[in-house]
Amino acid sequence: MPAKEMLYDCEKVRFAYPDGTPALTEVSFRIWRGDRVAILGVNGSGKSTLLRLLDGLMEPTAGVIRFMGTPLTERSLQNPSFGRLFRQRVGFVFQDADAQLFNPTVWDEVAFAPRQMGLPEGEVRTRVADTLYLLGIAHLAERAPFRLSGGEKRKVAIACVLSMNPDVLLLDEPIAGLDPRMQSWLVNTLRLLHEAGKTLLIATHNLHLLPEVADRVLILSEEHTLLADRTLQEAMEDTQLLVSAGLLHEHLHAHGDAVHSHLHGHEHHH
Ligand SMILES: Nc1ncnc2c1ncn2[C@@H]1O[C@H](COP(=O)(O)OP(=O)(O)OP(=O)(O)O)[C@@H](O)[C@H]1O
Ligand SMILES: [Mg+2]
Structure with missing residues (x-):
């Protein structure tokens, strides 16, 4: 088998926001073509920050992120050939759809990236129509994105990225806010994209949806360090690791007179 192509190489990446808030500390890992990686960690651990850095929206405060060998910097992204290649290959679905959507209509929103890529208008129209249909939002085409419901906005944000057909998909909490039918549609779509050779972060x-969407996990700690880079199976079998990452927690329950503790995933309601 030929060696897999390395896409991202993150070396001792550190990031602090301009106000001084630390968000990532000495994070190093690599991503190869076709990888399917989940980024886990409690609120504020740095997941969204990491995805923004991988999308080249911000630069590390220290350390380096290379994409196919080229350091991701404001300068390298301004280089017409690298910038264009990077923008065509990498698509990002934001956690906050409001920060992503800015066009007057849903149609224009989904057409934006294909137009930026210089596709002929006929091809743009076909892609947009197909993607809206796939997501079941063709009826929203003429609506203003900022006046949609939360779940509708998320579908539009997902449509924007799918219409670009990127090789690498960066998805920040893509399932949150979707109804059960859309959740299973998305999980299935992500599986098909993986089978087609796409790289997913x-x-x-x-x-509980992890086994459907990832083979490997990167776990960020509350101190913004990379606590683990493991196969999904290895990580899920390591209760100690999951507890220390805050992904499982001990909870006291009263059953009649008896009180005992259980381990819980965060997706459960108590
Ligand atoms: N624009 C910003 N300015 C200052 N600090 C920020 C900014 N955005 C995020 N932070 C801080 O950076 C740290 C990492 O935030 P980040 O959004 O990456 O976490 P997260 O893991 O995505 O959390 P969540 O699970 O809540 O989405 C947090 O302490 C957060 O408060
Ligand atoms: Mg986040």
Whole structure:
């Protein structure tokens, strides 16, 4: 088998926001073509920050992120050939759809990236129509994205990325806010994309859907370090690891007179 192509190489990546808030500390890992990786960690551990860095929206404060060998910097992204290649290959679904949607209509929103890529208008129209149909949102085409419901906005954000047909999909909590039917549609779509050779990086809190969407996990600690880079199976069998990452927690229950403790995933309601 030929060696897999390395897409991302993150070396000792550190990031602090301009106000001084630390968000990532000495994070190193690599991503190969076709990988399916979940990024896990409690609220505020740095998942969204990491995805923004991998999308080149911000630069590390220290350390380096290379994409196919080229450091991701404001400068390299301004280079017409690298910038264009990177933008065509990498698509990002934001956690907050409001921060992503800015066009006057849903149609224009989904057409935006294919137009930026310079596709002929006929091809753009076909792609947009197909994607809206796939997501069951063709009826929203003329609506203003900012006036949609939360779940509708998320579908539009997903449509925007699918219409680009990127090789690498960065997805920040893509399942949150979708109804059960859309959740299973999305999980299935992600599986098909993986089978088609796409690379997927997904930040999620949804532990019970993990086996459907990831083979490997990166776990960020509350201190913003990389606690683990393991196969999904290895990580899920390590209760100690999951507890220390805050992904499982001990909870006291009263059953009649008896009180005992259980381990819980965060997706459960108490
Ligand atoms: N624009 C910002 N300015 C300052 N600090 C920020 C900003 N965005 C995030 N942070 C801080 O950076 C840290 C990491 O935030 P990040 O959004 O990456 O976490 P997360 O793992 O995605 O959390 P969640 O599960 O809630 O989405 C947090 O302490 C957060 O408060
Ligand atoms: Mg986040």
